[in-house]
Amino acid sequence: MVRYVAWLTQALFIVSLLSGLIVAFAYYPSLAYDSVQKLNYIIPFGSFFRQLHYFSSEAFLVSIFLHIVLEISKNGIKISFNSWVYSILALLLALLLMFTGFVLKADQSANAAAQVAFSLIKDTPLLDNFLAFFKDNTVFYWKFFIWHAIFLPLIIIYALFKHVKKLSVSIGYFTIALGISLFLSLFLHMPRDIALEEKALHVKGPWFFWGAENLLQIGLNAVSVNLLLLLPFVLLLSLYRQSSAKIIKILLLIWAFIYAYFSI
């Protein structure tokens, strides 16, 4: 069973990669919002591929979490420490990919999310070196685009390679992954793009980011939020040591509950 989820995760990643490649052809970072809308309505099959990319990526993230939960609920971690580290890195990269992908759609919620990230980074001593990302407004989307479409995928492929040793996927899994994404696109709706001029009441970031947004809103300062966000990664890393496995698992669970609570 576990194997299936792992392979599924892989397959979903491939689907997302391929559909992302197609969508990237239509994306024009200088006119980010307009190009996304054009893709939705004008370009033939544009909305089909965009939805495919979106749902496969979301499914990918969910399936990663499922994979992690399944793996650590087993007794003992069977892979090498190196591989373990690479997998954590892959998780981080996946989240970054999701985040940058969200910002790229360039609507009001995307801008809001970028603003939140900006304020998180600005006030944190180490991370403020990354401010360069947000500085120049005119090339803002270009930067995100290059990272989301080129650098981050390359790094994550390398990390995954290091994690799994082989990076192939069978047609079967691929089909299933495709099927799941399309199935989701039939029954669920992508979150609506909110035009920049619209007077929208509640603008939210991606769902995994809600907890961070709400924590910031109730007044927690940036540094503590950043630390809170980094906590699970540290915990996961330390899981490698068998001795404190149970405690750490419990700690992870608690963290998950706290974050979930604040997300709502």
Place this chain on the structure above:
Amino acid sequence: MRIFQYSIFAALLAIAISLYINVDKPIAIPSQPDQCMSCHENTTNMDVSHPIEVFGCFKCHGGNKFATNKKDAHIGIVLNPSRLEHANRFCGECHSDVVKRVNISMMQTENGILNTLKFQWGELSTPMGYKGIDELQKETNSTISLAENHFRKACASCHINQHEDIFDDEKYARGGGCVDCHRIEKGRTEGKKYIHATLSTKIPSSNCLKCHNRSNRIGLSYFGKYESEGYGTPYKHGEFTNKLDNSRFYYELPADIHHSKAGLDCIDCHTEKGVMGDGKKHHHMEEAEDIKCKDCHKADFKKADSLSVLLSDLNENMPEPNLIAFTKKKNSPIYNLQKNGENSKFYRKRDGKVFNLTKMSNKPYHISKIHERLDCSSCHSSWMPSCYGCHEVYFEDGKQFDWVDRKMTKGAWQEFRSFLRFEKPSLGVGYNKKIMPFAPGCQVIGTTFKDKKVEQFHFMAMAGWDPHTTQKEVRSCVDCHFSPEALGLGRGNLDIKDKKIVFEPFYNSKKSGMPFDYPIDGFVSSEGKQFQSTSRKEARSFNKNELTKIVEAYKCILCHDSYEDKIYKDFTKSKEFFRDGKTPCLK
């Protein structure tokens, strides 16, 4: 393995279904300049300045310009982008200067009405400086004073940013922001399809008349209508005639000569700066208003500026201006009064018809020193609607529609009056220190019913304005110099006895139930004591000195009834001669 196979099969099924759905989706044909036209393909072109091929729909109406289905396309769409809350975003993108000015103009804030009303009802010590409608709208739950309650129920329906859909009858709808003035509706096609309205600078007078048909009735008087005593006569076909609306009637009096002779609209004289504001927040209408008679009838022609070239080009009915007239007060271009060569030509903006403007002559009656304080309207106005004894009744327990909050709120008003007149306008010294026609403005006697208690208050004021009933022929000399109505004494018997002015008024206010004892149409007593107030510092009735001089002049006018008469060349000297007995008058 079985699960695996089943899931592959399910996946294939899902792929097939979604592909099927997607392939069947109609492929959008990209339309220019935005996707709105893919559904709204028969939208007629609005006007020369806002062509649909260039602007599209999204630029003015918002929404989603790429969407191809109704639901997505109409998210965030704005039906009337010229409403002042949207105007900054849409119209203001190109017309930012104008939008800024209109937002603080008097027609939007109603500042003048509020100031004067609160001053007259004793809530302000001077008629200056109070808030405007936009500030009232932001206030909630504060106690509303009596004058403000009256303003909300009776006056506030007329302002530029009113909501057009709250009027029961479409005929009387006002408001809408920029389009309140600039829209010309085109109606519907035979198939009931809506034809997109035009935005135009050739504003038809009917747009102005939506609001300017009340209060001082200028919009009616200019067109020769006088709001009458409400009899509805004569009855034709068994129905009332000459209806203004369901309860008001009019009869026809001579229209302003600018209308009867030249068919001019309001915009032919009133400049954009005077109407849309000059960027400053004013207290009263006369501060905002720009045009004066002499700006055309005694024009100083100067080189046309870029704005006038632009506007005359946009109008398409007049040639490119070389020299044009400018208003003396705010230096706005009157681009339809042009001088190309020797002759000055006045172009009617609506259709470009040309008129030769009658210049103000240099005849003695215009240049003589004795009449230098007279405003043009004091002689040239033929009649002035005067409504005496406005009676406001307030029922605290009643409910009436509040035009600021747009819902029924506490407090209801009913309005009565004593009598109406239009003949022989009174004169007085106006806000510009010149003599102009005066009429009641407003003579308020109020009765309030609060908690079964009845209270009365009153504030009697006369106000001066140009009634827009200009004629070429003026009042005769005696109609001012020895007419009790013109002098501000009221209707009655005026005579001179023992060299003093003696006046016996007809109206007995006290016996008629008024809470004061001067005649209701008396602005001033024969001794020069001003009975009624005004709502401007500089405005007043004639004082004793002026009354004496005016009536004294009548003695000469009796025989010397022509301006050309040589005694008027230096009247002070002539009076001296007379007093020394050197004239043949008394022989």
Place this chain on the structure above:
Amino acid sequence: MFKIILLLSVFFSFTFAQDCVDCHQKESVKCQKSNHYTLQNAINVTRTAWGVKDSNVTLQTIPHSKIDIKKPADLVDDFLRRKCLKCHLGVKNSGEKGMKRKRNCLACHSKHKTKGKCQPKKIAMDKCLSCHNKEFVGTDYKGLFPKDYSHSFRAPLQKNGNYPSQKYGIDFHNLNQDIHYKKGMSCVDCHNNKNGKNWENGVACKECHKDLTKQNHKNYHNNISCSACHSSWNMSSYELSVFRDDMADYDKWKDLTLQEDGYLKKFLTKALKSKKKIKPVMPDWVDMKMKKGIWYSGWRYRRWEDFTLGNDENGMVKILRPIFQYRVSYRDANGTMLLDDVSSVDGKSLEAWSPYSPHTITKKAKSCERCHENNLLLKNSKKPNVIYDLKIPKNIEHGSALSEEQIYRLKSQKYKKERFKMLQ
């Protein structure tokens, strides 16, 4: 309620109260010849104005209107019977406050306290005013001028919050009062039959005011009547539109229930409130029967400050008043307009102006300018239009317009010299 009053009035029919006639035989015969009994003047002036040729009927001989109405002359009798003739000696109460009277002799004269004993009592002014009110000479003596009809003119409210009190069917402006009233004189102090006068004719002021050597009583004003100069204001109600409607169409009159007609006010108030449609009926005040159709009326405008002058039958210059300028409409029960706003017949307008004496005398006469610079007489109106034209008489009864010479003399050199002297 109203029907009961009518029935009672019918019961007390058109005979003189036998009590009075027993002793006062001579007087009752004389009275039956008087204008107050026959209403000859008022009836014939109106009938002539509406186009009846050689009209010579009295209240007792006034015909009914024809069934087939083609011109105003066919309808005038119905108009008179139902609108105007409520003011005659046989009607006790026409529904307006202040217009209740006893019938016949007692309409003016009061009863003896004890029969047989002569106790001449002066006729109270209120008895006269019960008919002589509003547009007619009578209440102007007290300084009253009727307000306009529309509901919006019921102002100012009294101190207790009530509408101004109404009398004779409407509320009034208070203008200045006749000086004789201020000094305490009532109608019969002048209008009596002392010294062989006819009590119905006008009064010669010279009877009391013998000394006219002061002031402007110069010979050039010899043919000017006293009231022309000494009246302060006068009654001018221009253009009366009357409309007989046999259809039940009341909603448009909701602001105009007050039309100086007490019956109409009660009827309209009831009709507007009731959910069922009430048939339009109005009493004929001559034979006291309810007949179908309602007469509505409305003026164009009313003024007290303008006036125009004319000659009366004796060549004296008097103030002219419109009495009245008619526009007639008649809609039958099917909705056909049998007469639609008819204001002239064969080129002659349906109007009558007549010289009269306004009872608004003041000690100080009008200033010279009010006649000599009178725009209506000098035809100064630069932009004549329908409204100003109403002030120019087209048809004068019992009088004539000022001649060209008279008008010329208004601005003569002689006048200017005299006036100048007075202004010093």
